Amino acid sequence: MRKIFFDHISTTPTDPRVVEEMLPYFTSQFGNPSSLFYEHGQQAAKALEEARAKVAGLIGAEAQNIIFTSGATEANNMAIKGIAWANEDKGRHIILSDIEHFSVLFAAQALSRWGFEITRVPVDSYGIIDLGALKASIRADTILISIMHANNEIGTIEPIVEIANIAREKGILFHADAVGTVGIIPVNVGELGVDALTLAGHSFYGPKGIGALYLKQGIRIDPLLQGGFQEAGYRSGTENLPGTVGLGVVAQIAKEEMPSRIEHLLILRDLLWRGLSQRIQDIHFTGHPTQRLPGHVSFWVENAEGESLLLHLAFKGIELASGSACSSNIRGRTEEDLAASQVLTAIGVPSHICTGSLTISLGKDNNREEVEYFLEVFPGIVERLRAMSPWK
Amino acid sequence: MTNKLGPYSDKVMDHFMNPRNMGEMEDPDGLGEVGNPVCGDVMRLYLRIKDGIILDAKFKTFGCGAAIATSSMVTEMLKGKTIEEAKKITNQAVAEALDGLPPVKMHCSVLAEEGLEAAISDYERKKGQIS
Numbered sequence: 001m002r003k004i005f006f007d008h009i010s011t012t013p014t015d016p017r018v019v020e021e022m023l024p025y026f027t028s029q030f031g032n033p034s035s036l037f038y039e040h041g042q043q044a045a046k047a048l049e050e051a052r053a054k055v056a057g058l059i060g061a062e063a064q065n066i067i068f069t070s071g072a073t074e075a076n077n078m079a080i081k082g083i084a085w086a087n088e089d090k091g092r093h094i095i096l097s098d099i100e101h102f103s104v105l106f107a108a109q110a111l112s113r114w115g116f117e118i119t120r121v122p123v124d125s126y127g128i129i130d131l132g133a134l135k136a137s138i139r140a141d142t143i144l145i146s147i148m149h150a151n152n153e154i155g156t157i158e159p160i161v162e163i164a165n166i167a168r169e170k171g172i173l174f175h176a177d178a179v180g181t182v183g184i185i186p187v188n189v190g191e192l193g194v195d196a197l198t199l200a201g202h203s204f205y206g207p208k209g210i211g212a213l214y215l216k217q218g219i220r221i222d223p224l225l226q227g228g229f230q231e232a233g234y235r236s237g238t239e240n241l242p243g244t245v246g247l248g249v250v251a252q253i254a255k256e257e258m259p260s261r262i263e264h265l266l267i268l269r270d271l272l273w274r275g276l277s278q279r280i281q282d283i284h285f286t287g288h289p290t291q292r293l294p295g296h297v298s299f300w301v302e303n304a305e306g307e308s309l310l311l312h313l314a315f316k317g318i319e320l321a322s323g324s325a326c327s328s329n330i331r332g333r334t335e336e337d338l339a340a341s342q343v344l345t346a347i348g349v350p351s352h353i354c355t356g357s358l359t360i361s362l363g364k365d366n367n368r369e370e371v372e373y374f375l376e377v378f379p380g381i382v383e384r385l386r387a388m389s390p391w392k
Numbered sequence: 393m394t395n396k397l398g399p400y401s402d403k404v405m406d407h408f409m410n411p412r413n414m415g416e417m418e419d420p421d422g423l424g425e426v427g428n429p430v431c432g433d434v435m436r437l438y439l440r441i442k443d444g445i446i447l448d449a450k451f452k453t454f455g456c457g458a459a460i461a462t463s464s465m466v467t468e469m470l471k472g473k474t475i476e477e478a479k480k481i482t483n484q485a486v487a488e489a490l491d492g493l494p495p496v497k498m499h500c501s502v503l504a505e506e507g508l509e510a511a512i513s514d515y516e517r518k519k520g521q522i523s
């Protein structure tokens with residue numbers, strides 16, 4: 001059966017051009033970048049620094065301010081814990097939004113054992129952070145604000161520049177988790193005004209297992225991993241050279257192809273949006289209508305449960321995501337692991353209603369025919385489930 | 393199509409994709425409606441009962457794959473049973489008949505057991521009022 005992949009916010013296929021460039025670094029170019037006294041090592045170090053420059057080029061940074069990590073989860077942990085530990089003499093208060101990724105939220109919560117306190121700032125019904133509440137939550141001992149650039153579930157893009165201004169005025173460091181945006185839409189660390197920024201390779205056609213933290217010149221963090229002084233001591237451990245090379249290549253490709261990709265995604269998104277609003281009754285789109293990721297459509301439908309929608313769609317070969325409680329943490333151990341999406345709850349969707357939520361995240365290789373096929377089969381699935389519902 | 397790699401057994405997927413006895417019933421002898429506190433899902437179970445034997449069962453369910461499959465399975469298990477036999481059907485038995493459920497989904501089978509209890513006590517209440 002043919003598969004239609006509409007879940008690019010969870011991951012993307014690695015671009016074959018990227019894989020090709022990575023391959024020699026598994027075999028002939030296997031050197032360790034720290035072994036600088038012979039050629040294998042020197043070649044490896046050169047490849048590492050070239051990749052660093054390319055990643056920096058994608059986000060308007062200097063190469064020396066890029067720290068490679070194992071992915072976004074590590075970069076988020078590094079930013080939150082590293083900044084907190086390095087600044088604990090200044091204060092122990094951290095501000096997040098209500099819709100952060102778990103790797104930000106739980107990293108911050110883990111700091112409570114060192115006496116840190118967390119304030120979570122609410123978002124409006126579009127998922128945009130409440131800037132007034134953000135200002136009001138700042139305390140004399142606030143050392144860090146961490147807000148995501150774009151939300152994965154509802155696609156909303158946060159006003160990062162405004163947040164950065166608020167943080168700068170108060171002398172507070174600002175980290176943005178930009179996993180949803182880097183490589184997808186233009187991201188420039190200077191224009192955004194962030195002090196630290198997280199990115200991940202597999203969210204824009206790079207390999208899994210590689211990411212980076214941008215850290216503005218002069219900002220100190222305590223490392224999570226101690227060891228042999230790789231990554232200027234910020235992140236010890238022998239570098240994932242193939243992954244790093246892959247991240248560099250994909251950064252370069254993303255920069256070149258971004259404008260045409262965005263155009264393509266916007267056309268498909270509008271087709272999807274229009275088709276859904278015409279064909280499905282009682283559908284509610286979530287997230288901001290314009291301040292949103294280009295390939296992202298999220299919504300909930302009344303009287304049809306999300307996991308059931310996912311199963312029926314998967315049966316038709318269509319793969320996407322739901323924020324319903326019933327489909328959450330299916331690998332969990334007890335029913336306590338089920339919970340309605342915190343993002344949907346934060347934008348004010350009652351939990352028994354967000355059961356019907358779906359997130360479609362389109363990618364560069366999706367096409368019009370796939371969107372039309374989805375629009376063709378989806379109404380029948382919704383009808384089938386509604387016919388089963390005792391409420392109608 | 394098999395779904396062995398997914399969270400559910402083939403049996404669950406079969407009952408989910410082709411639910412048995414889905415629909416409503418006019419003037420049921422027993423009617424149970426129960427909700428699931430964890431995720432807000434709802435099951436309605438209708439029973440046709442004659443001389444203490446369950447002749448027919450129908451359901452309507454709003455919920456996940458496990459909720460729909462257990463609803464479907466419990467209606468199959470009920471048909472032809474006496475009230476006393478039906479009362480002994482547990483959520484574990486329903487889950488086992490479906491070749492098991494993921495741990496987070498066991499509570500969905502509780503919906504089926506509670507729906508069954510509610511429908512039978514509705515029947516007994518009605519019967520008590522008549523005789």
Ligand code: FES
Nearest residue numbers: 326431455456500
């Ligand atoms: S009914 Fe919600 S998890 Fe099964």
